[in-house]
Structure formats: C-alpha cells, structure tokens
Amino acid sequence: MAHETAIDDLSAILGQRLSRSKSDLELHGRSETHFPLSPPDAVAYPENAEDVVQIVQTCAAHRTPIIGWGTGTSLEGQAQAVHGGVSVDFSRMNRVLEVNQEDLTVRVQPGVTRESLNEELRATGLFFPVDPGANASLGGMASTRASGTTAVRYGTMRDNVLGLEVVTAAGEVIRTGTAARKTSAGYDLTALFVGSEGTLGLITELTLRLHGIPEATAAAVCAFERVPDAVACVIDTIQMGVPMARIELMDVESVKAVNAYSGSDLPHRPHLLLEFHGTETGVEEQASLFGEIADQRGASDFNWATRAEDRTALWTMRHHAYWAILAARPGAKAVVTDVCVPISRLAEAIEACRADLEEAGIDGPILGHVGDGNFHAILMFDPDDEAEKARVLAASERLVDLALSMGGTVTGEHGIGLGKLGYMTREHGGGWALMSAIKTAFDPLNIMNPGKLVPPRN
Amino acid sequence: MAHETAIDDLSAILGQRLSRSKSDLELHGRSETHFPLSPPDAVAYPENAEDVVQIVQTCAAHRTPIIGWGTGTSLEGQAQAVHGGVSVDFSRMNRVLEVNQEDLTVRVQPGVTRESLNEELRATGLFFPVDPGANASLGGMASTRASGTTAVRYGTMRDNVLGLEVVTAAGEVIRTGTAARKTSAGYDLTALFVGSEGTLGLITELTLRLHGIPEATAAAVCAFERVPDAVACVIDTIQMGVPMARIELMDVESVKAVNAYSGSDLPHRPHLLLEFHGTETGVEEQASLFGEIADQRGASDFNWATRAEDRTALWTMRHHAYWAILAARPGAKAVVTDVCVPISRLAEAIEACRADLEEAGIDGPILGHVGDGNFHAILMFDPDDEAEKARVLAASERLVDLALSMGGTVTGEHGIGLGKLGYMTREHGGGWALMSAIKTAFDPLNIMNPGKLVPPRN
Numbered sequence: 001m002a003h004e005t006a007i008d009d010l011s012a013i014l015g016q017r018l019s020r021s022k023s024d025l026e027l028h029g030r031s032e033t034h035f036p037l038s039p040p041d042a043v044a045y046p047e048n049a050e051d052v053v054q055i056v057q058t059c060a061a062h063r064t065p066i067i068g069w070g071t072g073t074s075l076e077g078q079a080q081a082v083h084g085g086v087s088v089d090f091s092r093m094n095r096v097l098e099v100n101q102e103d104l105t106v107r108v109q110p111g112v113t114r115e116s117l118n119e120e121l122r123a124t125g126l127f128f129p130v131d132p133g134a135n136a137s138l139g140g141m142a143s144t145r146a147s148g149t150t151a152v153r154y155g156t157m158r159d160n161v162l163g164l165e166v167v168t169a170a171g172e173v174i175r176t177g178t179a180a181r182k183t184s185a186g187y188d189l190t191a192l193f194v195g196s197e198g199t200l201g202l203i204t205e206l207t208l209r210l211h212g213i214p215e216a217t218a219a220a221v222c223a224f225e226r227v228p229d230a231v232a233c234v235i236d237t238i239q240m241g242v243p244m245a246r247i248e249l250m251d252v253e254s255v256k257a258v259n260a261y262s263g264s265d266l267p268h269r270p271h272l273l274l275e276f277h278g279t280e281t282g283v284e285e286q287a288s289l290f291g292e293i294a295d296q297r298g299a300s301d302f303n304w305a306t307r308a309e310d311r312t313a314l315w316t317m318r319h320h321a322y323w324a325i326l327a328a329r330p331g332a333k334a335v336v337t338d339v340c341v342p343i344s345r346l347a348e349a350i351e352a353c354r355a356d357l358e359e360a361g362i363d364g365p366i367l368g369h370v371g372d373g374n375f376h377a378i379l380m381f382d383p384d385d386e387a388e389k390a391r392v393l394a395a396s397e398r399l400v401d402l403a404l405s406m407g408g409t410v411t412g413e414h415g416i417g418l419g420k421l422g423y424m425t426r427e428h429g430g431g432w433a434l435m436s437a438i439k440t441a442f443d444p445l446n447i448m449n450p451g452k453l454v455p456p457r458n
Numbered sequence: 459m460a461h462e463t464a465i466d467d468l469s470a471i472l473g474q475r476l477s478r479s480k481s482d483l484e485l486h487g488r489s490e491t492h493f494p495l496s497p498p499d500a501v502a503y504p505e506n507a508e509d510v511v512q513i514v515q516t517c518a519a520h521r522t523p524i525i526g527w528g529t530g531t532s533l534e535g536q537a538q539a540v541h542g543g544v545s546v547d548f549s550r551m552n553r554v555l556e557v558n559q560e561d562l563t564v565r566v567q568p569g570v571t572r573e574s575l576n577e578e579l580r581a582t583g584l585f586f587p588v589d590p591g592a593n594a595s596l597g598g599m600a601s602t603r604a605s606g607t608t609a610v611r612y613g614t615m616r617d618n619v620l621g622l623e624v625v626t627a628a629g630e631v632i633r634t635g636t637a638a639r640k641t642s643a644g645y646d647l648t649a650l651f652v653g654s655e656g657t658l659g660l661i662t663e664l665t666l667r668l669h670g671i672p673e674a675t676a677a678a679v680c681a682f683e684r685v686p687d688a689v690a691c692v693i694d695t696i697q698m699g700v701p702m703a704r705i706e707l708m709d710v711e712s713v714k715a716v717n718a719y720s721g722s723d724l725p726h727r728p729h730l731l732l733e734f735h736g737t738e739t740g741v742e743e744q745a746s747l748f749g750e751i752a753d754q755r756g757a758s759d760f761n762w763a764t765r766a767e768d769r770t771a772l773w774t775m776r777h778h779a780y781w782a783i784l785a786a787r788p789g790a791k792a793v794v795t796d797v798c799v800p801i802s803r804l805a806e807a808i809e810a811c812r813a814d815l816e817e818a819g820i821d822g823p824i825l826g827h828v829g830d831g832n833f834h835a836i837l838m839f840d841p842d843d844e845a846e847k848a849r850v851l852a853a854s855e856r857l858v859d860l861a862l863s864m865g866g867t868v869t870g871e872h873g874i875g876l877g878k879l880g881y882m883t884r885e886h887g888g889g890w891a892l893m894s895a896i897k898t899a900f901d902p903l904n905i906m907n908p909g910k911l912v913p914p915r916n
Binding site: 102145156168172173174182184189191241341344373411412414415416428430432434 | 558559560561562563602603604605609614616617626630631632633634636637638639640641642643644645646647649650652653654658669670672693697698699737739740743796798799800801802830831832861864865866867868869870871872873874878882885886887888889890892893895896898899900911912
C-alpha cells in the first residue's frame with residue numbers, strides 16, 4: 001500500500017486518533033450520491049490545530065494526500081480519497097469557541113454542524129442562517145461555498161464567513177480576515193479558502209456572521225397550475241424587491257415523493273415553499289405583497305405555517321426531499337444537477353430541462369432555490385444499468401451547457417468535487433489556469449485533496 | 459529614462475492614445491493625500507480590452523511597470539508610479555454596456571464613475587449603492603475594495619461585484635464569475651481581483667449587482683452631547699437589527715468644518731447622519747425605532763430631510779467633509795486613518811484615538827461609517843514641517859496597533875497602497891507570504907503595479 005511510512009509515523013504521533021479499521025476507511029470513502037467507493041489509507045481524528053499541523057507536516061514529508069472530512073454530506077465526491085492518503089475527520093473539533101453577541105459573530109471549530117451551532121445559539125436571540133438542508137459541518141460548508149434555502153436573503157458561505165484559521169500545505173497556521181465587518185487589507189484570502197474544497201489548506205477555525213432571530217416569521221406553501229407560473233411568480237417577487245427569507249420550488253414529481261415520504265398531503269401540483277422574516281408589520285406587508293403577485297400567477301391552496309413546529313415540519317419535509325425522491329425508486333442512485341442561471345432565464349432553463357428529461361425518458365424531479373436562479377434535477381438511475389447511468393450523465397451535461405449558454409454556472413452550491421471537474425474549462429476558460437497557478441503556489445507538492453478542483457498534474 | 463523602448467513601441471501602437479506630456483505625467487503622479495509626486499513615464503488611454511492587451515504585452519516584453527488609473531481619488535497612493543512605467547488611464551473606457559433590469563445587474567467598463575452610472579440608471583428604478591464619497595471609477599472602486607456610507611446596508615464592492623473581465627499580467631483576457639447570483643465553481647477569482655489594487659491584472663469590465671430604488675427614503679441628522687453617546691446609539695441600533703441604509707458620525711471639529719465649508723448651521727456637537735430605506739411603513743417603523751434608541755442616548759436637534767434635494771444637500775455636505783476639514787487649515791495636508799474594529803469596541807477605539815490625538819497635540823477631526831465599525835481621523839500637518847508630519851504618522855501607527863489589538867483591520871475601505879504597506883505583517887502574519895505567492899504566480903515579472911500590496915522583491 002502506498003503512503004505506509006507516513007501512516008506509521010502518524011500512528012506514532014496520534015495514537016488512538018488515527019484509525020485504519022476497515023469500517024472507518026469505507027465510511028470515509030463513500031459518497032452521498034453515485035461516485036464509487038474511494039477509501040483513504042487511514043483516518044485521522046485531530047482534536048486541535050496542533051494535531052492538524054502534525055498531520056500535514058508528516059504527510060508532506062512523504063507526499064501523502066490529505067483530504068478533509070466534515071460530515072460526508074457533499075454531493076460531488078469532494079471528500080473521496082481518489083489517490084488514497086489520510087482522511088482528516090474533524091468530528092472531534094466540534095466546539096463553539098466564542099459567541100460574541102454584541103458583534104453578531106461566533107468563532108467555531110470546523111466540525112461544529114449548523115444544527116448544533118443553532119442549538120447552542122438558542123438562548124442568545126441570534127442564529128446562523130446558511131442552511132444547505134443536510135446537517136453539514138461548518139468547515140465543510142465553507143470549503144464547498146455552500147448555501148441553500150436561505151441564501152436568497154442571507155447570502156451564502158461567501159457572505160457569512162468573516163475569517164478563518166487555516167493550516168496551510170506547508171503545515172503553517174495562518175489567520176485570514178478579522179473580527180471587523182469589512183476590510184480592504186490586501187488579497188481576500190478568506191474568500192479564496194471558502195469554496196476551495198480542501199485543495200489549498202485545512203480550515204481549523206471559522207469566524208462567522210450571525211443574525212438576529214427576526215421578531216416575526218411566517219411560512220407558507222402554495223400551489224400553481226404549471227411550473228412556469230410558479231417560476232414567473234418567483235421572478236416577479238425577486239424583481240419587486242420583496243426580501244424573501246426562503247422561496248423554494250417543488251415540481252409535481254417532487255411533491256408526490258415528499259407526500260409519500262413525509263406523510264404530507266400537498267395537492268399534486270407544482271408548489272412554492274415560502275418564508276418571511278421581519279418585524280410583525282414587515283412580515284404582514286411582505287406576505288400581502290407576495291399574495292398579490294401569486295394571485296396574478298394563479299396561485300391556490302395557500303397554507304400558512306405560523307407556529308414554530310409547523311414551520312419546522314415544513315422545512316424538514318423540504319430538507320428530506322432528496323431522500324424522499326430516492327425512496328420513490330428503491331435501489332436507485334442519483335446525479336443531482338446544480339446549475340444556477342440569471343433569474344431572467346430561470347423559467348426557460350427549467351422548461352428546457354423538463355423537456356429534455358422527458359425526451360430522454362429520465363426520472364428527474366426538479367426542485368430548488370429558485371430565488372437565486374438555482375435548481376436541482378434529481379436524475380435517478382439503476383446503479384447496475386451502465387446505459388441508464390450514461391443517459392443520465394449526458395442529460396446532466398446538456399443542462400450544464402444550457403446554463404453556461406445563459407451566462408450561468410455549472411454549480412450554484414454543491415461545488416466541483418469529481419462530478420463537475422470536467423466542466424471547469426467550459427465555465428472558466430483561461431481562468432482555470434489561474435486557479436491552477438494558485439494551487440501550485442499554495443501546495444507545490446499537490447498533497448491537499450489531489451485530483452480535485454484544478455487540472456490534474458502529470 | 460528607463461522603459462524607453464517599451465514606450466516607443468507603445469507609441470507606435472497607440473498613437474494619440476499615449477501621452478508623454480509633462481502635465482499628464484504630473485497629473486498621474488500626484489496623490490489625493492500626502493504622498494510625494496511619483497509620475498509615470500507615459501500615460502496610455504486604452505479604448506477597449508484589445509488596447510489593454512497590447513499595453514500589457516508590450517510592457518511585459520520590456521519589464522516595464524503598468525499602473526491602472528481611474529479617477530485618481532485613492533487615498534493611499536495606490537496609483538502612484540513609484541517605479542515609473544506606464545499609467546493606464548481608463549477614462550475613455552467609460553461606457554455602460556448593458557443594463558439588465560430583470561436580473562438587477564449591469565455590465566460596465568472600468569472608467570464609468572459611480573455618479574455617471576447612477577445617472578444612466580435613473581429611468582430604470584434601479585441604483586448602484588456603493589458610495590465612497592468621491593466620484594470614483596468603478597474599476598478603481600473594485601480594485602480598492604471600496605465601500606463608504608451605504609456599506610452598512612448594501613455591502614462593499616466585495617458584495618456588489620458579480621464578475622470581471624481582466625487582462626492578466628500575461629496579456630490574456632479572462633472572465634471571472636458569472637451572471638448568476640451565486641456559484642460554487644472553484645476558487646473565487648472575482649473576490650481575489652477585488653481589492654488587489656492592480657497588482658494581479660487590469661480590470662476591463664465589471665458585472666455589478668443593482669438594487670431597486672426603495673419605495674421610501676428618509677434622511678435625518680441628530681446631535682448628541684458627547685461622541686460616546688452617539689457611538690452607543692449606533693451600536694444599539696446595529697445590534698437591534700434596524701436595517702440602516704446609512705449611519706455616519708461627525709465629531710464637533712468635523713461639524714465646525716462642514717458648517718464653514720457647506721454653509722450649514724449644525725449645532726457644535728457630535729452628530730449622526732442617517733438614512734432609512736424601505737417601504738413607507740418600513741421606513742416609518744425604522745425611524746420610530748431609531749428615535750427611541752436615540753432618545754435613550756440623549757439625542758436632540760433632529761432634523762429630517764424628506765425631500766430629495768434636502769437629502770442630496772445632506773450627503774453632499776458629508777461627502778465634502780474631507781475637503782471641508784482640509785480647508786479649515788489652509789495649506790495643510792492630511793493622513794486619513796481608516797481603521798475598522800468590531801462594533802463592540804468602537805466607542806473605546808474612538809475615545810482612545812481622541813485622547814491620543816489630544817495628548818499629541820494633533821488636529822484630527824473624526825468622522826466615519828460607524829455602522830461598520832469604520833472611522834477616519836483626518837490628521838492634518840504642515841507639509842513643510844517634517845516633525846509635525848512624523849508626529850501625525852506616529853499617531854496613525856498607534857491607532858493601527860490599537861485596531862489590531864481589538865481584532866480589527868488597518869483599513870476598512872481605503873486599501874493598502876503606499877500608506878499601509880508597512881502594517882501588512884502585523885495584520886496578516888504568515889498570510890502575507892501567501893499573498894506574495896499569489897502575486898508571483900500571477901505576475902512573475904512583477905510588472906503590475908510593482909511596489910504595492912505584497913512584500914517588495916529584491
């Protein structure tokens with residue numbers, strides 16, 4: 001096995017904090033979606049930045065790959081050990097270090113999950129808004145530049161990470177950003193590490209922006225005759241400047257799947273799922289304005305969730321949609337598309353996607369964060385049917401090309417990983433070579449998550 | 459003179475678009491603040507990206523420095539040709555290329571100024587919010603990561619640049635970002651170029667986010683007994699989540715200067731200048747909430763500007779404050795400090811600064827974007843009095859150390875240029891070496907604004 005020496009050295013340093021058990025290796029080699037098992041040679045469980053420094057220095061000495069691991073919920077195979085090496089599992093670095101209520105910031109270790117952070121914040125009147133659905137780790141969310149249902153109002157991880165502590169590929173600890181709300185002091189290293197998928201260094205601490213829990217919150221679902229009506233309603237709402245906290249689409253197939261999975265009884269029509277945040281008056285005003293817009297687009301079956309537990313049920317249903325859709329076809333795997341287009345092209349993009357999937361005979365419920373122009377088609381296939389998988393991947397690629405032709409991006413929030421690497425030249429042209437130059441400058445030995453994000457080295 | 463060959467070659471290519479007139483060279487070598495004249499060897503006036511490519515390729519062939527120039531309003535000497543070379547003046551690349559009303563975006567050339575953009579947008583119901591005071595070019599604002607009075611609500615250039623066209627140091631045209639509202643497709647090159655002060659490439663086009671002109675706007679001034687009362691009011695307001703569009707502080711000395719300069723008659727007390735954006739109801743609600751908070755801090759002399767022309771007069775007065783302060787001491791130059799601290803430390807920082815200046819006997823009116831924790835002391839000195847200049851620079855440095863000790867930054871919005879270069883290690887530690895690695899990777903010949911932002915090369 002490769003990397004044996006590094007792992008022996010690490011074992012001497014980390015003791016019980018290094019695992020080579022088969023189950024651990026398999027767990028850290030699996031993918032949430034359809035990528036084949038790629039286990040690492042060992043799994044390290046650092047308890048502090050000093051452990052991470054030792055791991056990086058030891059691996060660097062033997063050119064052994066290092067792959068960060070949060071909760072394993074990435075969808076593009078970001079954390080798979082395609083060249084073996086050491087998976088660095090941050091689950092033991094899971095402390096909330098300091099809540100600063102006056103500055104609306106918090107310092108956390110990377111293994112803290114978004115749900116546990118919000119649990120810890122409960123008494124403060126503050127919350128961390130970024131919500132990708134999965135109970136992901138904050139280090140992983142930063143590394144993927146994750147977003148989700150609330151990005152339309154609160155932004156993505158790009159907007160909510162103020163600063164980082166990072167162990168570089170040279171095994172040095174650096175800090176990026178400050179505790180101030182803005183800075184013009186040189187290159188934006190924070191923004192560079194956010195979304196870098198562990199290819200430039202390992203995040204060992206994050207300073208995050210928090211937001212006040214709004215005085216009033218209201219959530220609702222409503223149904224439309226056709227997907228284009230729902231999307232037109234979204235576009236109108238965004239263009240009118242209604243500060244939606246969430247505005248999510250589910251098509252008929254998604255609705256059927258969540259009904260079956262979550263026991264809901266939504267009518268079999270396309271739905272929008274909504275949330276409004278503000279003062280009592282502000283929420284009323286927003287809801288009323290949205291209601292007018294929705295009326296014009298023929299919305300019906302409004303169902304309001306004003307009690308906290310009803311809202312929780314609503315968003316839990318939404319968050320489980322991926323599993324609900326997979327459950328509708330037992331044994332299936334899925335390619336989850338993630339294009340994001342300018343909102344003016346959203347209706348056209350969804351319709352073209354829908355028509356393409358129908359023509360190709362692919363099961364592909366559509367849902368997504370339509371307020372951002374971001375939607376997902378869950379393209380299911382039988383993992384034992386290579387021909388079907390190829391058809392699904394071809395459809396995904398056609399959708400990528402469509403989004404790029406509209407000025408959009410191949411990934412709104414899931415990142416590159418293994419699944420989108422082949423599209424980087426199409427999206428970035430010469431910019432991809434600049435990314436490669438950054439990678440080489442930061443990680444000349446190519447030990448940080450090799451095989452991801454930048455062009456493979458010879 | 460150095461760089462003669464490059465300039466001869468460029469002259470053949472650009473003809474009248476290259477100037478060597480003494481007045482042009484001096485104009486492009488001067489600083490808005492206190493830095494000594496550093497003229498370039500020539501000034502190029504590109505009319506399109508192709509011109510810029512030719513300029514970069516020609517200069518690269520002869521290792522001649524290239525310095526971008528917008529409107530010359532940077533405050534830290536960013537655009538000064540400290541190693542000679544060619545100043546690239548973008549004033550002829552001043553077209554608004556495409557307003558996309560549905561997507562709330564606009565594509566502009568870098569020489570468009572923020573005022574001319576908003577003039578052009580007037581009929582659309584949209585506006586570009588970032589407002590550093592000076593009528594700066596958008597290319598310059600992006601390069602400096604500028605912000606200003608509205609950042610507390612609308613963010614900085616970091617938040618409002620969606621994508622860029624850049625001519626790299628190799629003379630290649632690349633595009634960063636997309637027209638979609640978010641993306642997770644690899645390293646955030648847009649964020650890397652924003653704030654890079656022309657050291658990584660030249661911006662030849664920007665895609666910017668626009669915002670709907672709010673249904674209602676109200677502005678006001680109010681006075682406080684003491685600066686700490688005003689600052690406490692700001693902190694309370696931000697922590698209460700009131701979505702202020704602007705919240706600015708002027709101390710007594712600033713108030714006296716703007717009264718004399720702008721003909722206003724504000725009482726000789728510290729003031730907050732405010733603006734509220736929203737629906738009619740929302741603005742009323744915000745103003746009422748702010749009023750309650752301000753009352754508790756002893757605010758008085760509320761003066762509301764509801765007519766558009768009164769608001770314009772108010773913000774013009776604020777924007778001219780720097781000139782008003784300089785005018786109060788004819789012949790003086792100024793070091794303009796720009797620290798930004800966590801808002802919980804703002805009162806303490808301003809008080810410590812005030813006490814320090816008094817003890818040092820320095821004229822230093824204080825004003826700033828206090829909603830962000832960012833404030834400026836305008837430290838005046840007689841340019842012929844080296845001892846006074848040294849005292850002022852020492853005071854500026856003490857303030858920098860204070861801000862860093864509070865978890866803040868040496869520059870909230872003015873950038874590094876020449877004035878803050880000496881503090882980069884203190885702020886970034888090992889992170890500065892990573893910036894240097896990026897610079898070397900992007901610009902191995904060190905021709906893009908050499909002597910700025912990263913450690914000087916031997």
